[in-house]
Structure formats: C-alpha cells, structure tokens
Amino acid sequence: KGGKDQLVIDASQKHFGTTMCKSCGMIYTASNPEDEIQHLQHHHRFLEGIKYVGWKRERIVAEFWDGKIVLVLPRDPSYAIKKVEDVQELVDLELGFQQVVPMCPNKTKTFLFIDEKRVVGCLIAEPIKQAFRVLSEPSTTKECSRAWRCSDVPEPAICGISRIWVFKLKRRKRIARRLVDTVRNCFMFGCFLSINEIAFSDPTPDGKLFATKYCNT
Numbered sequence: 001k002g003g004k005d006q007l008v009i010d011a012s013q014k015h016f017g018t019t020m021c022k023s024c025g026m027i028y029t030a031s032n033p034e035d036e037i038q039h040l041q042h043h044h045r046f047l048e049g050i051k052y053v054g055w056k057r058e059r060i061v062a063e064f065w066d067g068k069i070v071l072v073l074p075r076d077p078s079y080a081i082k083k084v085e086d087v088q089e090l091v092d093l094e095l096g097f098q099q100v101v102p103m104c105p106n107k108t109k110t111f112l113f114i115d116e117k118r119v120v121g122c123l124i125a126e127p128i129k130q131a132f133r134v135l136s137e138p139s140t141t142k143e144c145s146r147a148w149r150c151s152d153v154p155e156p157a158i159c160g161i162s163r164i165w166v167f168k169l170k171r172r173k174r175i176a177r178r179l180v181d182t183v184r185n186c187f188m189f190g191c192f193l194s195i196n197e198i199a200f201s202d203p204t205p206d207g208k209l210f211a212t213k214y215c216n217t
C-alpha cells in the first residue's frame, strides 16, 4: 500500500482512540478495519514467534522468580535454532534491521529470557576483538538519530552485543540488565567480563539509554 496514503489515514485518525493489545503490544485503531486486519496478522505471527513450549534439554544459565535465561549455541538441535531464528526475525522487524549476517555464526551465543511460556527477551552476542567507544551525542538532533559519534581509536573488547530486545509489555523490569549480567558471566568460561570488555553494536536510542545506564551502575 502506498506510504503517502497511509500517512493521510494516520493523520486523519489521530482523534480516534487507539488501542494497545495486551497480548502482542501492538498499538492500533480498533475502528479501522485495515488496522484491525494488520493487527490480527501481527498478533498471530508475533505470539507464535515468541511461544516457548520448553525443551527436553535446555541450557538454563540463570533463574529468577519471574523467569529464566536459556542459552542457545550454534550446534544445538534444530528446534532450538529455529526458535532463535524466529525470535531474531521479529526483533529485526521491530528494529528495522535489514538481514544482517552475523560475523561468525558458528560462535554466536543467543540468550533467551523466558517467562512462563514466552520468550520475552533476547540477547545475541558474538566474539569481537575491538570496539570503538561512543563519544558524546551530537548536539544538534537528539531524537531518532543513530549517528552517534564514535572514537576512531579501537579498544580491545571480547564480547559484542549485536542485538538486545525485550518484549514491549515487559520493559523496565530489568530483563535487559539481567541478560547482560548473564552474558558477562557466561560468555567466557571461568571469568566475569568487565564493562569494558563488552560492546553494544549500533545502538538504537532505547539501546543507548539502556547501555549508558547499565555501564554507569
């Protein structure tokens, strides 16, 4: 459908109430049939994607009162890999990422935060050798800019976080924080990585707010 038409439709319906679905988190206009169809499509795909039925052999690396973190490695059974791929697809869709090929797919570690029967958080980590520190924000535009200034001096690092995502309705419950803590603990056997040894790649505004807070506390 044409992007221009959509804009007109959106603007004209600003006055009508929007609804947020309590299951999938999508915000839509219930009075608009087209919106409703779009919601239904997203709803089913999303809930199917994050559904987690439990695996016979799951690698639980952390447990909490409100969930657990499961680690998936590249040689795991195909049902585990398939779940990771489905979740990554939903995450990439939300982040607007094009198909990004991981740098070393056979070394990627995926951490899933599971609550009851759903994947509500996902962190994809991969080994890196160096990272470029993000400098202070460009002062001109604050909103929706991904063009943070980076230092040109590489610094040694060990673990790159290529994706971090938490289900919209589960944010600000320290799920991302617990995912990163767990990565620092599990990424390299026998040592807890320091903040300087991990790096967030290409952070979104949300990602940057989280990372800034995480790294300072």
Ligand code: ACO
Pocket (backbone or CB within 6 Å): 095, 161, 162, 163, 164, 165, 166, 167, 170, 171, 172, 173, 174, 175, 176, 177, 178, 200, 201, 202, 203, 204, 205, 206, 207, 208, 209, 210, 211, 213, 214
């Ligand atoms: N605005 C301001 N501060 C924030 C935000 C935010 N949106 N998100 C986190 N923080 C800060 C807060 O200080 C928070 O502590 P508080 O709630 O006690 O104040 C602290 O970070 C810890 O936050 P968590 O609860 O652990 O973070 P959450 O589980 O909500 O997940 C995340 C954060 C992953 C960024 C989530 O907002 C998200 O999934 N966003 C959409 C996807 C996205 O943009 N991901 C980052 C992409 S960049 C990358 O993948 C490398």
Ligand code: ZN
Pocket (backbone or CB within 6 Å): 021, 022, 023, 024, 025, 026, 039, 042, 043
């Ligand atoms: Zn829904």
